[in-house]
Structures are given as structure tokens and as C-alpha cells.
Amino acid sequence: MKPLLSVIIPVYNVEHYLKKCINSVVNQEFSDYEIIIIDDGSTDLSGAIADNLEKKYSNIKTFHKKNGGLSDARNCGIKKALGDYITFVDSDDTINPMYLQVLYNAFQRNKDVDISIIRYLNIYPHNQNNSDSSINKKNKYRLLTNEEATEKMLLQKGYDVSAWAKMYKKELFKDNLFKENIVSEDYQLIPKIFLQAKKVAYNNFIGYYYLQREGSIMNSTFSVNSLSIIETAREIYTLSLTKNRRLQVAASSKAISALIEQYSLLNKCKSLPIYEQAEELLRDNIDMYLKNITVFGSAKLKVKVFKVLQKILGKVAYKMLTK
Incomplete structure (x- = not known):
């Protein structure tokens, strides 16, 4: 039976983070979804971990490919996705149990919604105060035009150009894929998709946990x-x-x-x-x-x-x- 939602998870050398990520995606209040893991030529145990998880959970599909970068892995996931709606999760991040449900609710609430957004929380490995419990007590929902939503995104007012922490109607990717071999691939694609949407829904619910890995910024180089x-x-x-x-x-x-x-x-x-x-x-x-x-x-x-x-x-x- 065709799933309603597809969760796309590109994977590359994240053996220490992958199980935690997948566990959060598996343990959702929502039930009608598939998990697509794209192993982008990992050289560590990530591929084997993904294969074992596929054997354990019936809604997980794992695909292995030669290393081509994040954009190529996401594009592969989009092509494999069977759901009418797509969301992206990075393989070192985690999500709230209500992540899929809250995002999907926006589409049920208004038929003109093409994109649903929630907020994210930066997670620092050694910080004991990584909690969203107090912030999520007062959730607010807003319906935005595509220009309003794009403006807020570019100004980083509540959300940014990251592909994750959002859910999209799959049809938006029919003629739009992530550009390969560039930096900031989300910045290149997501605003374009936003401007093609009829309506965009924003909920200030914090349901995506973005891991700030130590040294990730320091290890970035210019080329x-x-x-x-x-x-x-x-x-x-x-x-x-x-x-x-x-x-x-x-x-x-x-x-x-x-x-x-x-x-x-x-x-x-x-x-x-x-x-x-x-x-x-x-x-x-x-x-x-x-x-x-x-x-x-x-x-x-x-x-x-x-x-x-x-x-x-x-x-x-x-x-x-x-x-």
C-alpha cells in the first residue's frame, strides 16, 4: 500500500548518530509513512547500520549509491519516494514524536497549503538544557502567502532556508531538484519552491532538533x-x-x-x-x-x-x- 508521507534521510559517515536519528523517526505518533535512507557511499559502518534497521522496521527502505554529495543523495530520495508529501531529516539530527503529525495537520487544515513549516532547536552535545518542553506549551499557526513566507525565510524570522523542519507536497519537486556540486544547496532551491507554493503554513511548534556537532564550522574550508x-x-x-x-x-x-x-x-x-x-x-x-x-x-x-x-x-x- 502506498504511504502518505516519505521521510528522506541522506546518510554519509554518521555511524555514531544514525541509530538515534532513525529511532526518533520510527517513533512517531503518525503512522502512514515510509523512511527512505540513502547511503551516499559511506566508508564507515553507516551503510551496515542502515541495512540492519531496514530488516527491523517494515517501513524503512535503504538504498546504497556511490558518493555524490548531499544534493545527489536527496535527489535520489525524492525519486524513490512514494508518498504524496516529503520531508527531509539529516542523519545526525533527531525529531519530536509529533513532528510528522504537526507538519501534516497543516495540509488537512487548508487545501491550498503546499508547504508546512515548524521551528527547530539547536542541540549542543554537552548542554544539559536542550529542552523544548516549556517552549511548546503555546503553539501558534499562521497561513502565509508565498511571498510573505519567502521573505520571513530569507530574513530568518522563525525559520530559514534549510530543507528540513518542513513538509512539502511532492509535486513541487517535479521540475525542481537540488543542484549538485555547489555550496548552500538549500539556499539555491528552497526559496524557488516557496514562491511556487499557493500557501505556506507556519506553526511555531519546535519539533526538529538540529545537532551542532563540535568542530563542524571550524572544519569548513574555502575552495x-x-x-x-x-x-x-x-x-x-x-x-x-x-x-x-x-x-x-x-x-x-x-x-x-x-x-x-x-x-x-x-x-x-x-x-x-x-x-x-x-x-x-x-x-x-x-x-x-x-x-x-x-x-x-x-x-x-x-x-x-x-x-x-x-x-x-x-x-x-x-x-x-x-x-
Whole structure:
């Protein structure tokens, strides 16, 4: 029998986290769903763990493939999915027992909803206060237009461009897949899908637990591939030009944030042969989006952007913001 929902879990070298992740996905209040595990060529025991879990649970399907990266693994999962609705869970994260039910409720509540969103909680391995019990006492539901939802996402107001902590009608991925061999693949795709949705539902229920793995940010490095962020920022900003001014400002703000993240990584790799060229490209693009913020952005947003710039660029930030 065809399942209603498909949970897609890309897996790569997460032998220490996978069982906990899958256990949280298996133990859901919702029952009509399949779990699709895509082993992206793991070199540790992740593949074997996934196979054992498939034998244990009838709704788990495990597929093994050559390593192709996160986008390729997710795309593989989308193609294998049988459900009418799709949600993504990263293999080192966990979810609340009500995760699927709360997300799916939005589609039952309004037939025009194409995407359902909940909030997530950052989990720090050695923090004893990783709890959502007090926050989840007062849940609020909002129905948003696609432009409202995209603006909030780009400004990170309650949620961001991450593919997870959301549920989508599968049909949205018919002509949309994750782009491969780029950085920030979610940023490149999710805003496009949001703008194709009829309605987007937001519930402030916290049901996704995002693990902040030690060293994950410190281990990030800059490469030629990192410059793909420039094209991604341009794609999303260009898309916003056909929409309202508020969305254009939000797209500019997100572009600055994404570019600064790569600029920060670049500054740790000053010995790279492409350092000077990459720095100039990133600075020029940051400056371009800053002009939109200084002209059309609110005072509050300008202060927020300046603080981020100042932290990364120091005194140069003031010059860039006041050009």
C-alpha cells in the first residue's frame, strides 16, 4: 500500500548518530509513512547500520549509491519516494514524536497549503538544557502567502532556508531538484519552491532538533566551489525582482549573509592561489547587495547588517555601508 508521507534521510559517515536519528523517526505518533535512507557511499559502518534497521522496521527502505554529495543523495530520495508529501531529516539530527503529525495537520487544515513549516532547536552535545518542553506549551499557526513566507525565510524570522523542519507536497519537486556540486544547496532551491507554493503554513511548534556537532564550522574550508554562492545569491535576488520590494530587500539581506559566511572562510585561507581574486569577487557582490539595503532597507535591518559586517570585516564595514 502506498504511504502518505516519505521521510528522506541522506546518510554519509554518521555511524555514531544514525541509530538515534532513525529511532526518533520510527517513533512517531503518525503512522502512514515510509523512511527512505540513502547511503551516499559511506566508508564507515553507516551503510551496515542502515541495512540492519531496514530488516527491523517494515517501513524503512535503504538504498546504497556511490558518493555524490548531499544534493545527489536527496535527489535520489525524492525519486524513490512514494508518498504524496516529503520531508527531509539529516542523519545526525533527531525529531519530536509529533513532528510528522504537526507538519501534516497543516495540509488537512487548508487545501491550498503546499508547504508546512515548524521551528527547530539547536542541540549542543554537552548542554544539559536542550529542552523544548516549556517552549511548546503555546503553539501558534499562521497561513502565509508565498511571498510573505519567502521573505520571513530569507530574513530568518522563525525559520530559514534549510530543507528540513518542513513538509512539502511532492509535486513541487517535479521540475525542481537540488543542484549538485555547489555550496548552500538549500539556499539555491528552497526559496524557488516557496514562491511556487499557493500557501505556506507556519506553526511555531519546535519539533526538529538540529545537532551542532563540535568542530563542524571550524572544519569548513574555502575552495573554488565556494564561489558558487555568488551565482546562487544572484539567482534568488533576480527571482525577487519580479516580486515586491520587501522581498527584494530580504533577498539582498540573505545574499549578504551567505557571501559573508564564505568571505569569513576565505580569510582563513590567505595562502590560496585564488585568494585575491576570490576576495575581490566576494567584496564586490557584498557591496552590490548592500546598496539595496542602504536605499530600501529599514533602519533595524541596516543596523543588523552592519553588526554582521563589522564582526567579519572590521572598519571596512562602515565604508561599505556608507558608500
